[in-house]
């Protein structure tokens with residue numbers, strides 16, 4: 001069973017006469033569409049009035065009752081939509097104790113995320129094209145607010161070095177319990193590595209997929225902190241067809257900070273809270289279709305010792321981000337399983 005952490009917002013907001021309410025105005029919502037808003041605010045004048053992670057659906061203009069001056073409460077708004085970039089903004093001056101305050105937020109186009117995809121033959125190119133189509137669709141449906149701009153190139157387009165293929169194959173090696181990333185420095189100095197960009201390498205090995213933010217997979221969350229940083233911009237996928245259709249959707253989740261796997265980067269460590277329809281379920285195919293709001297929030301904000309989300313690391317979102325590992329929730333991080341309304 002999923003634990004839906006939704007709080008009906010209307011129950012928390014004091015009733016006010018129409019026209020005297022505080023309002024959130026969101027400019028740019030696509031006609032006929034809605035966006036999902038997560039707010040932290042003070043909803044009443046009492047000491048317990050701080051409310052975090054209030055969720056509502058907006059078609060552009062939403063009445064909010066009378067929110068109060070935040071004082072010690074968070075005052076933050078996050079907006080998620082299919083057609084626009086995720087918004088995260090905070091301001092202690094938005095709301096006063098009087099009703100009638102209006103906050104206006106403008107939506108911006110989805111973040112364009114370049115992806116350098118490197119293949120060694122035409123078969124791998126077909127897999128890459130299909131995997132990119134799937135990740136594009138799933139990320140839009142799950143309101144990640146990004147748009148991938150993939151450039152799929154054969155190694156021979158940028159190098160005549162006969163060792164090029166082997167340099168890539170040496171980047172991922174079988175180890176007990178899976179695959180580990182190795183020799184990434186060698187790849188990073190090649191013409192088939194685009195700095196500060198997601199790079200995907202299709203290899204002639206029967207692997208699933210592997211993002212290299214962390215060189216090796218920790219066996220448990222307690223020990224994960226001691227595992228060495230690799231390069232979150234490097235992902236390996238099988239060019240032999242052994243990877244799932246949803247492999248890039250999954251590996252880009254790791255690249256965008258859903259890690260370490262043992263701490264909830266792989267949601268099957270919380271089987272009571274997630275099912276195999278989640279994109280970050282360890283193994284799976286086309287049934288992996290969903291990301292939660294809690295996951296998407298982290299994909300835009302997460303900061304950790306392995307480079308954090310590549311959206312910030314690659315300069316596509318402003319930093320510095322915040323430390324919201326998958327297994328922690330609290331004042332500044334929604335629960336990983338906080339779901340869409």
Ligand SMILES: [Zn+2]
Pocket residue numbers: 250251254261266282
């Ligand atoms: Zn994984």
